[in-house]
Amino acid sequence: MTVDARQVEIGVFAVLLGAMLVLGFAAARWRRPPSLHSLEEWGVGGRAFGNWVTWFLLGGSMYTAYTYIAVPALVYGVGAAGFFAVPFAIMTAPMAYLISTRTWSVSHAHGFVTSAEFTRARFGSRGLAALVAVTGIVATMPYIAVQLVALQAVMKTLGVTGEWPLTVAVLVASFCTFRSGLRAPALLSIAKDVLLLWLVLAIVLLVAMSGGWSAAFRGSGERFTADVSPASGLLLPEGGWLGYLTLVLGSALAIFAYPHALTGILAARDRATVQRNAAALPVYCLALGLVAMLGFFAIGQGVRPVGGDLNTVVPQLFHEVFPAWCAGIAYAAVGVAALIPAAVMSIAAANLFTRSIYREYLRPGASPREEARVSRWVSLLAKFGALVFILLLDPQFSIEFQLIGGVIVLQTVPAVVLGLWTNWFHRWALAAGLLGGLATGLFLLYLVPQRAPDGRIVKAHFGGSNLPLSQLGLDSRSAVYTGLIALAVNLVIVVAATLLLRALRVPAGVDATHPADYHADATTTGPTSTAPRHSDSLLDGPSRPRVGAHAAR
Amino acid sequence: MPELGVRAQRRGWRWLLLIPILAPLPVGLYNRLEPQLWGVPFFYWYQIGCAVLAMAVTTLVHRLTRAGR
Numbered sequence: 001m002t003v004d005a006r007q008v009e010i011g012v013f014a015v016l017l018g019a020m021l022v023l024g025f026a027a028a029r030w031r032r033p034p035s036l037h038s039l040e041e042w043g044v045g046g047r048a049f050g051n052w053v054t055w056f057l058l059g060g061s062m063y064t065a066y067t068y069i070a071v072p073a074l075v076y077g078v079g080a081a082g083f084f085a086v087p088f089a090i091m092t093a094p095m096a097y098l099i100s101t102r103t104w105s106v107s108h109a110h111g112f113v114t115s116a117e118f119t120r121a122r123f124g125s126r127g128l129a130a131l132v133a134v135t136g137i138v139a140t141m142p143y144i145a146v147q148l149v150a151l152q153a154v155m156k157t158l159g160v161t162g163e164w165p166l167t168v169a170v171l172v173a174s175f176c177t178f179r180s181g182l183r184a185p186a187l188l189s190i191a192k193d194v195l196l197l198w199l200v201l202a203i204v205l206l207v208a209m210s211g212g213w214s215a216a217f218r219g220s221g222e223r224f225t226a227d228v229s230p231a232s233g234l235l236l237p238e239g240g241w242l243g244y245l246t247l248v249l250g251s252a253l254a255i256f257a258y259p260h261a262l263t264g265i266l267a268a269r270d271r272a273t274v275q276r277n278a279a280a281l282p283v284y285c286l287a288l289g290l291v292a293m294l295g296f297f298a299i300g301q302g303v304r305p306v307g308g309d310l311n312t313v314v315p316q317l318f319h320e321v322f323p324a325w326c327a328g329i330a331y332a333a334v335g336v337a338a339l340i341p342a343a344v345m346s347i348a349a350a351n352l353f354t355r356s357i358y359r360e361y362l363r364p365g366a367s368p369r370e371e372a373r374v375s376r377w378v379s380l381l382a383k384f385g386a387l388v389f390i391l392l393l394d395p396q397f398s399i400e401f402q403l404i405g406g407v408i409v410l411q412t413v414p415a416v417v418l419g420l421w422t423n424w425f426h427r428w429a430l431a432a433g434l435l436g437g438l439a440t441g442l443f444l445l446y447l448v449p450q451r452a453p454d455g456r457i458v459k460a461h462f463g464g465s466n467l468p469l470s471q472l473g474l475d476s477r478s479a480v481y482t483g484l485i486a487l488a489v490n491l492v493i494v495v496a497a498t499l500l501l502r503a504l505r506v507p508a509g510v511d512a513t514h515p516a517d518y519h520a521d522a523t524t525t526g527p528t529s530t531a532p533r534h535s536d537s538l539l540d541g542p543s544r545p546r547v548g549a550h551a552a553r
Numbered sequence: 554m555p556e557l558g559v560r561a562q563r564r565g566w567r568w569l570l571l572i573p574i575l576a577p578l579p580v581g582l583y584n585r586l587e588p589q590l591w592g593v594p595f596f597y598w599y600q601i602g603c604a605v606l607a608m609a610v611t612t613l614v615h616r617l618t619r620a621g622r
Contacts (some may be wrong), residue, residue, distance in 0.1 A: 083596075086604075090576075090600070090604045091574055091577055094570040098616075212591065213591055213592035214591075214592025215592070217594060235586065235596055236596075245578060248578070278615075279615055282608045293593070293597060371595050478570035
């Protein structure tokens, strides 16, 4: 590679990324509502996104750059075990059909923009809501940080050194969100998917031209047989099944507790939009599966990561096998794929703070305008926090923190997900279960050692999210995802404490929701909003005539 | 209320969603190399195939439950 090729790559990358950010700024004007100054508009896009926009937005916020970078990197490193992200992503779609439609309906009926508000209404406890909100924010922050780590990996491969390019990218992206709210990531996701589609086609062509998948898998098989690690291979090792299964299940459940996944769902305009999206979202899994297998292709092509950082495997592969201009497009796709979820996550974290902490404890009766203003500033703060985090600390640390984030957020599942079906749980029991689950999860993560391929212990604690059962004194080679064990402990506490509190006749909270709320649709009642209901009719066609409460607008 | 009965019957179709939810779980059954598809071991193409299954079943359920609304 000559210096010129690098310059072409950097040029294409910079131009495309710049164009994207201009688009993000323009998003505020996209089907502009009379005012962006309410959380309904800024935080959930006026709940008016149709089938297509919702699909792009959900794809953009859930299939993050970290996924496109880290999953193939994991596959490159260990083989089959790294593929867990694919079945987990597939499972979430039919689950969303059952879970997210209920969430959408109850949020629509009551005007919630976060799941913490739902727990407050369902279990009648603002303390529990604040606990859920704080847990959500803590789990989301490192997730934003890993997006920036992915962007940093791309820049590292491009040979861009220093901290300023990353800082500039984050600055500009933050101001996009500050100005346009959820409309910015929504519009950017559409543009990103055009680049992603190009990338997928390029990968298919490339693999076909370089000997096909059989060559890639043959090469990988040889490498995995040659290396000393018992955990790596084209198939899961014996005893690796349980770890794989629990990781898939746990990650799939966690998706329904992560604040940012909910934001995209709530922005949909009716139940049918959520349902159609559940049917169409696995299309992204096909892309993810293909990208994941790039890990094998990289082995077959003899790609070596830059400076031993596995996250650079995919960018390095693009650099070595694509023509320079095409690699530039690929880098831009990954770059934007990092900025979109970072934006949605910071919006989600900001909404949690504004609705469940600011409005509940600091300024009861804050106006919609004030709520939007607070959320804007908090979203800015969230991104800068994440930036400072990765600039000051070892990036490796933020990836570990993200691992912990999944275990943390899983502990809100009883209140946020099971609560959709039952209000049997006592509010204090849920709070106790959440805290007990967090403590268990963190303790178990502390027990997990990190091992080098030859089995030597590199690091004694926080070495991964799967706990070897031998660590608990069991005679087994299997491992279990710590998040699921912690969730089980959490549930046992919730059930036991509920029975106890009921026996002691401690008053439970008052459920403010009605069974019919969980089936409410856009044609029935909704929150009052002055927004036009057609903010995306550009893409999705004019909205259908509405009856009921919306007909008046 | 016959209306509600019909709706409940239609909602029963949602049990079909268990198929794509459970399909990626029997790890022991698909943890194998053969048969290969375009050089890709069974382990990988089976799981990617689950995505197609999920799309088909979810679309079917959506059509069946919303028909006649």
